[in-house]
Amino acid sequence: MEKERLFGKTLDELKAVAAQVGLPKFAAKQMADWLYKKDIRSIDEMTNLSVKGREALKEHFEFGLSAPTKVQASIDGTKKYLFPTDHAKFIETAMIPENDRKTVCVSSQVGCKMGCLFCMTGKQGFQGHLTAGEIVNQIRSIEENGEVSNIVYMGMGEPFDNLDNVLKSVEILTSDWGYAMSPKRITVSTIGILPGMKKFLETSTAHLAVSLHSPFDEERKQLMPIQTAYPIQKVLDEIKSWEFGRQRRVSFEYIMFGGLNDTPAHAKELARILNGIKCRINLIRFHPIPDTPLKSSDEETLQSFKDLLNSKGILTTIRASRGQDIYAACGLLSTKALVKKEEEPDY
Numbered sequence: 001m002e003k004e005r006l007f008g009k010t011l012d013e014l015k016a017v018a019a020q021v022g023l024p025k026f027a028a029k030q031m032a033d034w035l036y037k038k039d040i041r042s043i044d045e046m047t048n049l050s051v052k053g054r055e056a057l058k059e060h061f062e063f064g065l066s067a068p069t070k071v072q073a074s075i076d077g078t079k080k081y082l083f084p085t086d087h088a089k090f091i092e093t094a095m096i097p098e099n100d101r102k103t104v105c106v107s108s109q110v111g112c113k114m115g116c117l118f119c120m121t122g123k124q125g126f127q128g129h130l131t132a133g134e135i136v137n138q139i140r141s142i143e144e145n146g147e148v149s150n151i152v153y154m155g156m157g158e159p160f161d162n163l164d165n166v167l168k169s170v171e172i173l174t175s176d177w178g179y180a181m182s183p184k185r186i187t188v189s190t191i192g193i194l195p196g197m198k199k200f201l202e203t204s205t206a207h208l209a210v211s212l213h214s215p216f217d218e219e220r221k222q223l224m225p226i227q228t229a230y231p232i233q234k235v236l237d238e239i240k241s242w243e244f245g246r247q248r249r250v251s252f253e254y255i256m257f258g259g260l261n262d263t264p265a266h267a268k269e270l271a272r273i274l275n276g277i278k279c280r281i282n283l284i285r286f287h288p289i290p291d292t293p294l295k296s297s298d299e300e301t302l303q304s305f306k307d308l309l310n311s312k313g314i315l316t317t318i319r320a321s322r323g324q325d326i327y328a329a330c331g332l333l334s335t336k337a338l339v340k341k342e343e344e345p346d347y
């Protein structure tokens with residue numbers, strides 16, 4: 001019988017585990033300490049639980065960490081980790097060092113069903129949700145564990161399409177009994193799944209990032225089919241009803257596609273629709289992926305787009321490209337691993 005994983009359980013769930021195996025109630029907090037605050041990898045090492053209790057635990061549960069199968073390091077210090085998931089699929093995690101910060105970009109799903117035109121993960125299709133444990137494991141099982149300063153949910157998958165597990169992982173990362181990280185160090189990114197975004201804004205105080213990519217409905221629909229179900233204007237209306245500022249930030253991601261969404265008319269319309277929201281726009285260089293007609297904006301256009309937005313009072317920055325020599329576009333490495341796996345004969 002497959003054992004359940006302890007890693008990824010909340011304090012309440014650990015209380016239920018303690019009751020199930022006959023451990024005292026306070027053992028839940030002890031287990032949380034071992035899981036999220038100490039550097040151990042097995043139930044046997046939970047030495048303040050009784051030997052009998054540990055044996056009872058091991059009958060039904062395992063510790064539940066999983067190591068990356070591959071790591072690639074870029075010349076700029078960025079690393080990309082490849083983690084196996086159930087059913088021989090793969091997810092990617094990026095670690096991006098910058099000055100004294102180490103930011104980890106975690107995946108929330110295996111593949112993705114949202115079908116954004118510019119995204120390699122979208123081309124894989126949806127292959128499954130990650131559990132809260134599999135999300136937090138991407139921080140715990142990398143070499144930089146213990147040095148991570150910031151976490152962004154911008155890897156594979158749409159976080160609000162896997163809302164419960166994402167919220168649970170944020171709870172583990174920010175609770176006193178868990179990693180006790182400040183929510184100000186966590187950013188969850190969405191393409192604008194409205195119900196999930198509302199629930200996230202209600203239940204967490206972590207930062208929000210929204211992928212915008214075009215201020216024009218029809219064009220955005222071509223790039224991001226989600227525009228049909230949740231038009232960006234509705235997403236912005238919801239955002240306007242929340243308080244953002246120093247404590248909690250909202251930012252907008254905008255990939256610059258040459259000759260498509262990088263004209264002055266786009267910048268002016270962006271400034272118009274974002275009017276009244278205290279926010280920042282991150283402009284992102286597009287790095288072409290296979291089988292897409294999209295191309296990158298040139299540097300001059302990128303710069304003047306940024307200047308135009310800044311002149312309209314919207315703080316706009318151009319995100320530095322990192323790890324280009326190691327398949328930095330999200331989904332490329334795992335797609336490669338998946339294709340390789342599928343090419344291998346089944347014995």
Ligand code: SF4
Binds near residue numbers: 123
């Ligand atoms: S950009 Fe995000 S939501 Fe869109 S297909 Fe890629 S992973 Fe999914």
